[in-house]
Amino acid sequence: MDKFIKVTDVTKTYWSEDGKTETKVVLPLSLTIAEGEMVMFLGPSGCGKTTLMRIIGGLEKQDQGSITLAGDLLAGPDRRRGMVFQSYSSFPWLCVRDNIKFGTRYRKDISAAEKEEITDHYMGMVGLSAYSDFYTNRISGGMRQRVAIARTLASSPDILLMDEPFGALDAQTREHLQFQLMDINKTEKKTTIFVTHDVEEAILLADRVVIFSARPARVVKEIDVNAVIPVQDRRNNKADMQKFFSLRNEILEIIRAEYRQTMEAT
Amino acid sequence: MLKPLFVFRHALPRKTEIILGIFGFFLFLTIWHMTASSGVIRPEFLPTPFAVAKAFIRLFTERDFASDIIVSVGRVWFAFLLSVVIAVPLGLMMSTYRAVGAILEPFIDFVRYLPVPALVPLLVIWFGVGETSKIAVLWMGTFFQLILLIADDTKRVPTEYIESGHTLGASNGQIMRHIIIPAALPNMIDNLRITLGWCWTYLIIAEIVAANSGIGHMIWSLRRFVKTPEVMAGIIAIGIIGLLTDQAFRFAHARLFSYQRR
Structure with missing residues (x-):
């Protein structure tokens, strides 16, 4: 697989205001994304998926590790990585x-x-x-x-970063925009990272879904959605619903398990 | 037809609002006139509105009040613009660069709480009784307030706007000019309007303490002869100038930022 974006051993820790307690947000984490791929980041809320995306976008700085885009080492934001925010x-x-x-x-x-x-x-x-x-x-x-x-x-931009862009919208508008985004993606073939907590949205839009653990984030599972439901079926609203729902339940179960872990830990 | 008047937060037609505003003035004038003409209070203390109106005209015809107004307006605007020219860039910097904010904020907070009238004797020692000390009083009264207001306006620009700028390829200077300033401008203009109002308060203090011209000086010297109608007319003149300036600012605001209209 072509490694257009390469995330290598990235870590991120937040320190409390008094500098005494640390919160590991991202563990040493590695990930590759191919050119033109649509990757959805899923995970329990507060797991660090948005932080990872912001690091890739150059809006936050990792503590360790590196990120390359088409072989170039990245630092700081620039026009190569466009961002769409939730607000x-x-x-x-x-x-x-x-x-x-x-x-x-x-x-x-x-x-x-x-x-x-x-x-x-x-x-x-x-x-x-x-x-x-x-x-x-x-x-x-x-x-x-x-x-x-x-x-x-x-x-x-070379890559499009979307941070829950449809999160604040009502269900009908959200669905409309999801299909519009699929249409845009068909012609643009833009490499996209899309953070969401909506599992159905992830399955609908993804080439690949990356599921993160509870904080600190590590990759729990990656799912090649195209292998389960072809993208054109999803785009034409002809997806095999049996497969769609069993995939959704499988993902939800992983996220639930992660979520339970956080609840037990606190 | 009267029902909207009694519904919480019910909108009123613009015309009704203007009529009610004029009614408010008349109500005030009526109560004033009735109190003054009842004989309960001696006219040296409370002349009737008509006596004040006549005094108002006398101020212009007999005492060249117009040149006092010009002098006062000139002082206010000179000191105000001097504050703006320094406070706006510094306020922008305070909110964009944390270091600038960390250096200036505690000091400004300290100076801001010094009562300006208490500084007048010091400023007179430093600058004498000429124009400089009056400008200094006005400047002290507005600059330190304005810089914090501008810093706050800048701080309220959503982070997403700035981050969008970065990811669209804008440099820091471009983000400042093309994003932060346009985003903060409506609130800034509003704060300039409010600060200009404070300028008038400090002007009168400055002109009463040490001046031989200006509205404050005129009011203070008429006081010595217990010319109550003229004193009140002078105060009303300040109110009218304030009201006109305020309306001009509001009009400009509505024109410049028509995009805020829903």
Whole structure:
């Protein structure tokens, strides 16, 4: 397997304010992700999966270990790793189009005309062309997340990091955006790490699901979802429900066991 | 039709709100007039609103009040802008770089609690009774408050905005100019408006203690002759100037930040 992203022996410890007690968040942890792969991070809440993703994004620094992207050692955030947050990160002082165009603002690889073209392209892809001139406080939460996704894609990152991007949305909007993301993924083939605690969301979207233990995070199990349910079946809503539910129960059982461990430990 | 007036948090039409606002003023004036003309309080202490209105006109026609106003407004704006020019960049830095905040915060918190009137004698010793000491009083009264307000506004910019900037490839300077400042600006302008109001309080203190011009000086010298209507007219003039400035700020705010309208 091609090792596009390579996480090697990464650890992370948080210290309490007085510096006396430490909380290990991530144990020595190694992981590889192939180019174009959609990887879902699952695990009990507070297990350190978001921390790991933020370390990969350069927004937090690991204590030890290394992360490489296409062979380059990574340190600090840059345009190669785009991030979509759970909270709405679109800018209220810009309209929808200018928000998306902001993604191209710091690109030096394309001309001004191309920036306009790319902006319109992604605005259309997330279905917001009709809302081009709307300020973001006039549009719904789901639309704001679409703005954030389009803005990130317009910046042309090598990998897309999504931190529970649909977590704050209602069920219908969430499902709509999940299918939209699958459509985008079909054309974009963007390497994506997606953190969620929603098992069904993970199975629906994943090429591979990585299940983490309770804190400190280590990989408990990796599941190649494509081997169980082909991606086109999921995309067309024709997934074998028997397989879908048995996979869901299998994953839930692992997470429950991990969760029980934390409860007993405290 | 009257029902909305009695429902908790029920919205009112803009026109009704304006009418109610004017009504509030009239209510105040009526009570004042009735009290003053009842004879319970001597007119040297409480003249009628009409006497004050006449005094207001006399101030302009007989005492060249307009040039006092110009002098006072000039002092307020000079000191205010001097505060803004220094406080805004420092406040931004305090919240973006923890080290700057850690150095400045305890000191500013200390200075902030020094009552400005208590500093007036010291400032007069340092700067004499000229313009400098008055500007210094106003500056002391606003700068240390404003810098903390600006720092707070900056702190309230969501971390996700800044992190988005980093992952979109913006440099620190670009994040400051393109994200932090636009995000904090509406609250900053609001705080400038509030701080400008405080400037007027300190102006009158400064002008009463040591000045030979300005609204405060005018009010204080008329007091000596117990010209109560003129004194009250002077105070009302400050209120009117304050109200006009405030409305101008609000109007500019609504125009500049129309995107906040729902």
